[in-house]
Amino acid sequence: MAEPITAADLEAYLDEALPVETMSRIEQALRDEPKLAEELASINSRRDAGIHSVGEIWRRHRLSCPSREQLGSLLLGVVEADLAEYIRFHLEVSGCRTCRANLDDLKSHQRDEPAAVDKRRKKYFQSSAGHLRKR
Amino acid sequence: MAHAAPSDQLLVARIRDGEPDAWNELIARFEGRLLAFVEGRLGRRSAGEDVVQETFLGFLTSLPNFQDSRPLESYLFSIAAHKLTDHLRREGRRPTLPLATNNSGADWEPPAGGRTVSSAMRSGERRGMEEAALVQALAEQLARLRSRNEWKKMACLELLFVRRWANRDVATKLEMSEQQVANFKFEFIARLRTLVRKQGLSEDVFPELHEKA
Numbered sequence: 001m002a003e004p005i006t007a008a009d010l011e012a013y014l015d016e017a018l019p020v021e022t023m024s025r026i027e028q029a030l031r032d033e034p035k036l037a038e039e040l041a042s043i044n045s046r047r048d049a050g051i052h053s054v055g056e057i058w059r060r061h062r063l064s065c066p067s068r069e070q071l072g073s074l075l076l077g078v079v080e081a082d083l084a085e086y087i088r089f090h091l092e093v094s095g096c097r098t099c100r101a102n103l104d105d106l107k108s109h110q111r112d113e114p115a116a117v118d119k120r121r122k123k124y125f126q127s128s129a130g131h132l133r134k135r
Numbered sequence: 136m137a138h139a140a141p142s143d144q145l146l147v148a149r150i151r152d153g154e155p156d157a158w159n160e161l162i163a164r165f166e167g168r169l170l171a172f173v174e175g176r177l178g179r180r181s182a183g184e185d186v187v188q189e190t191f192l193g194f195l196t197s198l199p200n201f202q203d204s205r206p207l208e209s210y211l212f213s214i215a216a217h218k219l220t221d222h223l224r225r226e227g228r229r230p231t232l233p234l235a236t237n238n239s240g241a242d243w244e245p246p247a248g249g250r251t252v253s254s255a256m257r258s259g260e261r262r263g264m265e266e267a268a269l270v271q272a273l274a275e276q277l278a279r280l281r282s283r284n285e286w287k288k289m290a291c292l293e294l295l296f297v298r299r300w301a302n303r304d305v306a307t308k309l310e311m312s313e314q315q316v317a318n319f320k321f322e323f324i325a326r327l328r329t330l331v332r333k334q335g336l337s338e339d340v341f342p343e344l345h346e347k348a
Contacts, residue, residue, distance in 0.1 A: 006298075006299060008299035015213075015216060017216070037230065052269065053343065054273070057273070059297055060213070061209060062206070062209055063273050064277055064289055064293050083284070086287075086290055093294070093308065101168050101212075105171045117167070120166065121163055125158065125162055127188050128162075128192050131196065132195060
């Protein structure tokens with residue numbers, strides 16, 4: 001049976017901060033369960049009113065996220081055992097989506113064709129450089 | 136992660152000066168991780184690239200309001216999350232939020248401890264100050280744990296405060312006693328309250344600081 005959806009999950013859902021599979025599960029539940037949708041709206045109102053949740057602020061500022069260098073070292077297998085265990089916990093149990101994205105990106109460096117990456121970056125640059133000006 | 140890296144601050148300063156090389160560098164540094172962030176959710180590379188493109192445009196548009204003290208990566212990810220949400224709504228995948236039935240925002244009360252916030256609708260500036268104070272207090276405590284390699288304690292606090300798991304579930308997951316979890320929580324909250332008070336702010340805006348361990 002799937003784990004119940006908590007208020008903390010809904011807060012994280014609003015910030016697109018949960019693993020992809022959990023986000024999809026919550027979306028489905030919001031369609032099926034009007035009460036859950038009301039709870040989500042209530043959380044949203046609270047946030048609009050400026051009430052802080054420690055968890056939201058913690059997550060938003062990525063206060064316990066490992067650095068990208070540490071994630072890279074994890075891939076290379078050169079992180080001390082205790083820290084490696086914590087990073088895996090952070091990725092898998094906490095489900096930090098931003099750190100997962102960083103890890104996936106680091107893995108893709110070994111996979112993606114440099115020419116395709118170059119093409120992509122040029123596209124981003126050309127579509128935005130017109131907005132670049134001295135401010 | 137709470138403070139901006141000097142190299143990022145320098146890069147943003149060069150972008151503010153309109154330097155194309157700096158803009159190219161920012162794209163090269165961050166596009167891969169942003170694409171990984173959005174692509175998993177969209178399931179399609181081309182749609183993911185569109186959202187990343189919108190993210191970079193959004194960054195340049197919002198640059199006059201960007202505070203240099205803020206970590207650049209978190210800022211870019213927050214723009215990407217907004218652009219992704221918009222995209223999913225347009226596709227009809229992300230449900231539109233209904234209006235809250237009983238809570239209009241202004242009359243919302245925090246759920247913990249029976250305390251109320253005297254002025255729920257506070258100015259953005261005030262909110263920013265409160266958030267900065269809490270971030271500083273949290274960062275200080277977490278830095279202490281890092282410097283002592285107390286990773287299990289860090290994991291415990293993350294489950295308690297970020298995931299808001301019950302003490303019992305945290306204890307089971309991390310193979311600790313419930314008492315140990317309650318002690319960590321009590322100690323952490325007590326120190327947070329002291330640090331928040333030290334900055335001259337009311338603890339009332341953080342209802343969780345009054346929860347029982």
